Amino acid sequence: MKDEIESLPQEPEACEMKTPHDHRIMVKALENPLRRRIVKSIGAFGKTTKEIMKELDIPDSQLKFQLDFLVKECYAEVDGEKYRLNTKDCRSCLRISSERIHIN
Numbered sequence: 584m585k586d587e588i589e590s591l592p593q594e595p596e597a598c599e600m601k602t603p604h605d606h607r608i609m610v611k612a613l614e615n616p617l618r619r620r621i622v623k624s625i626g627a628f629g630k631t632t633k634e635i636m637k638e639l640d641i642p643d644s645q646l647k648f649q650l651d652f653l654v655k656e657c658y659a660e661v662d663g664e665k666y667r668l669n670t671k672d673c674r675s676c677l678r679i680s681s682e683r684i685h686i687n
Contacts, residue, residue: 608656617641618649622668625659629667 613619617639624635636646650666653659660669 609658612653612656612658615649617645618653621646621649621653622658625666625668627668629662629665631664632666635666 613622620639621635624630624638630638632643632646632650635641636643639646650659654661654666657669659666661667
């Protein structure tokens with residue numbers, strides 16, 4: 584006998600990239616040089632705000648503003664004390680971030 588919950592159709596993930604608008608938001612997220620540095624700093628394993636501030640030598644208020652944007656747009660999430668990149672096209676974010684950092 585099949586469980587009722589298993590038979591329900593899966594809802595799309597809230598942070599799933601779907602539209603051209605999502606692509607514009609990704610460009611907006613990564614056109615800011617500081618956000619690119621933050622995305623690269625967080626990397627695959629995540630970091631605390633203290634670790635990011637120390638690595639990038641930026642004030643807490645600036646970091647909080649940028650992290651809030653990344654969380655709101657589903658590019659990062661809070662996991663305990665660490666910020667982690669979300670599954671929303673993270674590989675593209677890191678790849679684009681690295682390419683942009685090397686170009687500048």
